[in-house]
Amino acid sequence: MSFNDKVVIVTGGSSGIGAAIAIKFSSLGAKITIVGRNEQKLHAVAKKCENPLILIADVTKENDMKKIVNDTVKHFGKLDILVNNAGIARNTSILNENAMADYDQVMATNIRSCVYLTHLSAPHIIKTKGNIINISSIAALKVLSKQAFTYNASKAALDHFTRSVASELASYGVRVNVVSPGPVRTDFIENLGLDKAQQEAAFDHMRKMTALDRVSDPEEIADLVLFLASDKAKGITGATFVSDNGSMVIAD
Template sequence: MSFNDKVVIVTGGSSGIGAAIAIQFSSLGAKVAIVGRNDKKLDAVAKKCKNPLTLVADVTKENDAKRIVNDTIKHFGKLDILINNAGIANPASILDENAMAVFDLVMATNLRSCVYLTHLAAPHIIKTKGNIINISSVAALQVYSKQSFAYNSSKAAMDHFTRSVAAELASHGVRVNVVNPGPVKTDIIENLGMDKAQQEDVFAKMKSLTALDRVSDAEEIADLVTFLASDKAKGITGSSFVTDNGSMIKTD
């Protein structure tokens, strides 16, 4: 696959799945705009890419979202592919006093930012007949934790948002798809404040919940994303792709 002369925005690109996606697109010839809140982590990812545009931004802020799209167009002259990857997994019980605060934060990060960036980017992507890929989760399809109603809801909504926008943009030659990863080795657990021992326990539990007895590396998700963004997937739109090591079919 080649993405020579293609321009890609990757949100949540400073670590984990987003970083792997940005690095892989760059290795395949794309011009990449990498978006993240942590400038040090963003710089580390940028060093693994060829002449990227790095954008320190918070996708939940409308002015930052506008800057992400405007600066990318100004710098590269166009936009072909949008990867909505930024997300958080803050836990909360529906009975917690802060339930609604957590819900609002998770929905703003995981869903509203995706909707708004798509709204801003779509006119540019229509011009290039490009595509959009949203990074969801198997949590959109199955409940794995009693403390994740906000996260689960945000990802389920993202899946149906993807299908809705795919239906609308198909007539413009734009494809929109969603990827639903299962357990992946990223820093999302660390970002919840867990120490290394706690993180290892969480990943060990995740591994035990999969049929293949493994946890994916972020690069595996990037492999799927770049395939879906390529001409090899030119007949695919409005589709969900699960890559979860069989966690949804685990029977014992």
Template sequence: MSFQDKVVIVTGASSGIGAAIGIKFAEEGAKVALVGRNQEKLNNVAKKCGNPLIIAADVSKDEDAKRIIDETVKRFGKIDILVNNAGIGGNTNIQEEGVIEVFDKVMATNLRSVVVLTHLAAPHLVKTRGNIVNISSVASVRVIPGAFGYSASKAGLDHFTRAVALELAPLGVRVNVINPGPVRTDFIGNMGATKDIEDATFTRMQELTALNRVSDSDEIADLVLFIASDKAQAITGSSFVSDNGMILKC
């Protein structure tokens, strides 16, 4: 699949799934805007992406979201593909003190930021008849204990995807969502878990899958590229589960 001269924004691109997505788009000829909060990690990913635009930003801040769109258009002149990948987790138990603060942060990053970026990018995507790929989770259909905020944010993201897909379809813009199961990234570590807890968590996740495996980031990136390509020109408002059969077994 060639994305020669296509302009792609990837949020949460400093590591994990987002980094893999940015690298694969660049390998296929795309002009990539890498967005993340960690400048050092973004710089490391950029080394594998040719000459990307690096944007250190927090997608949950409206002024940063606007800057992401403005800087991309200023540098490349257009936007063809928006990949909303940035996401955070957080323990949310309804009876715990401080749960609302955590919930608000999770929703701001995982759902509200996607709405804001989609709103800002839509006029540009209409011009290019581009498309959007949102990265959700199997948590949108199978609740993770102690993480109602994360589960709710991803369920909302799935339904937002369908609603916007319907709205933008007459304008030639496709919108789809991917629901990964367990993927070995630094996501758990970023929540403050020790290496031992992280390893134990991935082992437990593996046991919960029908295929008895945990994916790597490249598998999700490959799916993103297919959905964003002309090979998927008839697909919009769809959810793609890539979970090694976790939903089946759980």
């Protein structure tokens, strides 16, 4: 596959799946905008890419989202591919007194930002007949934790938003798809505040919950994203692609 001269925005690009996606796109000739909040991590990823545009931004802020799209088009002259990857999780009981605050924060990051960035990006992507890929989770399809209603709901909403927008934008030649990972070894668990021992215990638990007895590396998800963004997937839109090591087929 080649993405020579294609312009790609990757949110949540400072680590994990987002970083792997940005690096792989760049290695295949794409011009990359890497978006994240952690400046140090962003610059570390940027060193592995070819002349990327680095944008320190918060996808829950409308002015930051406008800046992401406007600066990309101004810098590179167009936009071909949007990868909505930024996301957060909160372990929150519906009985928790902070339940609604956690819900609002997760929904703002995991779904509202995707909606708004798609709204801002779509006119540019229509011009290039590009595509949009949203990074969801198998949590949209299966309840993985009793205290993750905020995350589960946000990802389920993202999946159906994707199908809805795919239906609308198909007439313009624009494809929109979802990638839903299962367990992936990223800093997502670390960001929940767990120490090293707790993180390893969590990944070990995730591994045991898969049919293939393994946890994916971010590069595996990036490979799937690049396939969907390429002409090899020109007949695919409104689809959800699960890469979960068989988590969904484990019998209870």
